[in-house]
Amino acid sequence: MGADTSSAALAQETRLGPIRVRVDKDRLAAFCRETGFKERPDGVAPICFISVWLSSPDVHSAISRQFAAENKLPLHESQSFDCRLPLRSGESYDLVVALRHEEAPPRVVVNAEVSTLQGSLCLRAETLLRIVSRGGLGA
């Protein structure tokens, strides 16, 4: 995988991936435990499980570059998940992420797609992060 993080790209859109990801059985169990989801015998993961991949070091560092230098914090403004095919325990997928920085209001838009290794789209997610000053919320 590679991140196009040139200054020109950061002003427009940063794309990551495809990143090979896997629904790890133990992590799925822990995620289910912490979100109240009853693990299913067919291994189908909750629709929100993709969020653990969006917090992975590769993706998180790319998001952080959008605001960390300015001593800012991200606030989760909205989130959506659109599932075409369920993710299953033990299966591997390809994750592609696009980051876009908006100025007014200052925020980062994260669009992610998860596909099977054969290329079938499983899930789309969109995350809006409002960027606020550490000096005060909304400042």
Added chain:
Amino acid sequence: MTTHGLPAPGERLPETQIGPFDAAALARYADVSGDHNPLHLDDALARSLGLPAPPVHGMKLLAAFEPMLAAWRSDLALTRLSGKFIQPVFCNEKVILSGRVLRASRAEGVLLRLFAHGGARVPAIIAEASLIAPELRDAG
């Protein structure tokens, strides 16, 4: 009352209480999810920003709708979930999840409006979910 096995518009989901979540619960969620935003974990930072306590991760709250929906209608598959984070829920606040059916049809599935309320009068999350019979989703 259902039509063709589907809920009727206006039907309300049973309210579900989750939490309260203490600092240890937020730390566990941070470890599992990878979301170590210090705002959720650092009491001093939260207070320096004018908050009474660290807010619970919005994603942890949004994710809690899925088990509520599964408990209500395990025969339907969740295909879409979206939410706006309106108001923070703080550490040690209980949360009430509620919802009602907006539309339901065999072809388009079930559309729901969902709410999460913490200690504030204003909802913490206003969300929507779409459910569909699994065979329709898998037929693509």
